[in-house]
Amino acid sequence: MIVIALMVLVAAASAQESPILLASKDFLNDVIAQDKHLTMHYVIHNIGSEAATDVKLDDSHGFPAAEFEVISGSLQASFDQIPAGTNVSHAVVLLPKIAGAHNFIPAMVNYKNSNGEDLVTFSSFLDNNPILSIAEYNRKHSPHLVDWLIFVGLCTPVLLIPFLTWHSSHSKYEALASKAKKS
Secondary structure (H helix, E strand, C coil): CHHHHHHHHHHHHHHHCCCCEEEEEEECCCCCECCCCEEEEEEEEECCCCCEEEEEEECCCCCCCCCEEEEECCCEEEEEEECCCCEEEEEEEEEECCCEEEEECCCEEEEECCCCCEEEEEECCCEEEEEECHHHHHHHHCCCHHHHHHHHHHHHHHHHHHHHHHHHHHHHHHHHHHHHHHC
16 A cells, blocks of 8 residues: 555656646737738747657648648747746748638647657647638728729719809809909
């Protein structure tokens, strides 16, 4: 009985001395659109009491080459060591090739503790997010210059005709008033 209790204490003590990595994944863009750059940002925090070594971030399964083109950075990153109580970050710029709903699955983070044991954790889950088509993006985010020109063109006669009528009658009465003062 004492041996079992001692083994449990040793296991609990060793578990507290291992690295614990928390990974987050987020996109920095407000809107995700086809053929517009998408910046993915990854942050890995070590909340454990010892350093994590041989840390490898892999998100290549979340962004298939048929649907996304890597513009800058890489979907895989490695870090030699993440000391306890610190964090590292990584960013990649992608170009979505197709429009529609996309399931942003978690990235996988593999690392080792001081005993050389392989450990795995996953990043946060972003759920299904729509990727807007080019036409939909332009409709929602363009300055709509043609629409404003049509609006100004239609409002001009409505405002200009009453002004010209007033100006014409005002000038006639001003002319009559100035003649009446002279005489």
